[in-house]
Amino acid sequence: MRRNFLLSAILLVLAFVVFEHPSAYAATRPATPTAKAAQTHNTSALPPGYVGSQMCETCHTDMAHSFAHNPHAKMVFMHGDKNLTCENCHGPGQAHVQGGGDITKIFRFEKPSPKQIDEKCLACHSTAHPDFMRSPHAKAGVSCISCHSIHHSTAPKLLLAKQPQLCESCHTDVKAQFAMPFHHPVPEGVVKCTDCHDVHGTFSANNLRTTVDQNRICTKCHTDVRGPFVFEHAAVKGVGCLGCHSPHGSQNPRMLNMPNVNVLCKQCHSPVAEGTFHSMGQGSAERLPCTNCHTEIHGSNLHPAFIR
Numbered sequence: 001m002r003r004n005f006l007l008s009a010i011l012l013v014l015a016f017v018v019f020e021h022p023s024a025y026a027a028t029r030p031a032t033p034t035a036k037a038a039q040t041h042n043t044s045a046l047p048p049g050y051v052g053s054q055m056c057e058t059c060h061t062d063m064a065h066s067f068a069h070n071p072h073a074k075m076v077f078m079h080g081d082k083n084l085t086c087e088n089c090h091g092p093g094q095a096h097v098q099g100g101g102d103i104t105k106i107f108r109f110e111k112p113s114p115k116q117i118d119e120k121c122l123a124c125h126s127t128a129h130p131d132f133m134r135s136p137h138a139k140a141g142v143s144c145i146s147c148h149s150i151h152h153s154t155a156p157k158l159l160l161a162k163q164p165q166l167c168e169s170c171h172t173d174v175k176a177q178f179a180m181p182f183h184h185p186v187p188e189g190v191v192k193c194t195d196c197h198d199v200h201g202t203f204s205a206n207n208l209r210t211t212v213d214q215n216r217i218c219t220k221c222h223t224d225v226r227g228p229f230v231f232e233h234a235a236v237k238g239v240g241c242l243g244c245h246s247p248h249g250s251q252n253p254r255m256l257n258m259p260n261v262n263v264l265c266k267q268c269h270s271p272v273a274e275g276t277f278h279s280m281g282q283g284s285a286e287r288l289p290c291t292n293c294h295t296e297i298h299g300s301n302l303h304p305a306f307i308r
Contacts, residue, residue, distance in 0.1 A: 135201025
């Protein structure tokens with residue numbers, strides 16, 4: 001009896017404390033943004049309309065904790081180190097907080113157009129990606145967050161999904177080319193799409209990386225055909241590697257555009273080839289690949305006809 005009386009008395013005292021002093025209970029539960037909270041939060045050091053990242057954390061706790069490992073976390077040092085990170089991208093949060101978390105009073109990336117999203121990102125990244133707005137991606141409505149996952153990426157450095165799966169999710173035709181018998185080792189992970197393409201835009205077609213010698217995209221790996229040569233093959237200098245080779249994959253050895261080497265050469269050299277047919281006999285000439293004699297087809301230091 002006495003034990004039950006003591007227990008009842010303790011519960012009565014605790015109920016009195018919580019009833020008379022609700023702050024004792026409120027301190028144990030997560031805070032939510034309210035107009036009163038926004039008024040009491042010290043924003044005197046912040047630009048007008050901003051509330052600071054600490055206020056954002058009161059609701060978005062999980063996201064705030066994971067954001068510490070995000071490269072965008074360094075934005076805290078912007079604006080004179082005034083503890084602004086979330087609002088650098090989502091805009092001033094005071095109206096959002098005073099509205100009790102009203103989502104219509106904050107910039108949310110789910111609703112705006114791709115162009116609006118790109119403009120928001122390029123406010124900081126325009127120097128790194130000055131050509132993005134003219135790129136095929138931007139013109140097709142592929143926004144920054146179509147490829148970059150700001151809060152949930154598994155690749156912290158660039159906030160990207162793994163290549164080539166990310167690129168192949170749209171470029172399904174290229175994915176099929178990489179399934180050809182002869183292809184660049186992109187599926188094997190030796191080469192990446194971004195080794196040849198600048199996805200943020202260039203002055204070249206297909207977002208190809210731009211160099212003074214456009215063949216350098218290929219010859220940075222294929223150094224044996226880089227040159228310079230005493231006798232240059234005009235096709236290599238004029239048309240480039242893609243005049244003869246399919247860059248992603250082909251059913252032909254060496255990723256040639258055509259299965260027959262002679263047919264490929266005769267696209268440019270038909271008069272020369274015709275004269276060869278007459279001198280050698282058309283049947284034998286067609287059976288012998290041009291490269292049997294013209295072995296140094298990319299260029300030569302010894303012979304103007306690229307003969308070894």
